[in-house]
Amino acid sequence: MNLDELQSLVDMVQNSQLREITLKQGDRRLTIRRDPQLGATQTLSDLEMMSEASLLGSQELTTTVHAPEAVSYQDVSAPYVGVFCHLRPMVGMGSRITNGQTLCTIQSMDIHNEVVVEVDGQVIDIHVEDNQPVEFGQILYTIEVNSSPNV
Template identity: 35%
Template sequence: MKPEELKPFVDFMKAHGLLTLSVEKPDFKLYLVKEGAETLVSTPTASARLARHSPAYAKATAGKLGEGGMLAAGLALEPVVNKNAVSVTSPLVGTLYLAPAPSAAPFVEVGQEVKAGDTLCVVEAMKVMNEIKSEVNGKVLEIKAENGKPVEFGQILFLISKP
């Protein structure tokens, strides 16, 4: 990719106040991070991807893909608005669970103090439960994903205050 081809992506990031931008097409992947942006991606115990021809992929991307298979503007791209927070993102595609069991209390709640290593949630992929753990000490400022709903790779799940 030539530098002049990156300009529209950089302009899009500036216009929408984004700190990161991820674009995936069949022939390339692009991941841009604004200088000074702090994003943590937890390492899963297993990984999963939806095959592009699978019904699950079609359902997950329905109405979200624009021309050329790119994400339509404003969809699945969220700016991190709190500069005093660290975002915890999903390391894989799967189903998010905020509690260890349907009737159990959630792993964490907004306002709760967490330590590095505390379990924040579980992402299920291919019947494997992957614990997502905090990599920092701080307070949970926001839970940005919904229990039992699908999450994408790189989707922001939690905002945690910086130590």
């Protein structure tokens, strides 16, 4: 793979809703992962430097766009059946959240049951809309988990 091809792959990821893409060619593997916090230019320059060096010799390459530490995601699902309600003000896309924080409520039998998150991180996706009925286990949020509390 040359740099032009890599460039077009990065463009593709950036212009799409994809969070990451993994490409396998023989025994080589390339992962491009998008960080919704970062701007496009910074992403590209980081990637170029790292990729050029690694693509030549290494058998496996994982390129993380932003930071060298691993990124993990966690879904928050509905613990009750009921109607999903945002808080006022709502916890929205990109909101920073901390362990123990209430994200939303699920209204069941006229009671608003709080949904509490158990990790520190950032909301990168909301899968339901305000006042939408939800079933047990339905995914409400995707959280990008802070890998280390110090960073």
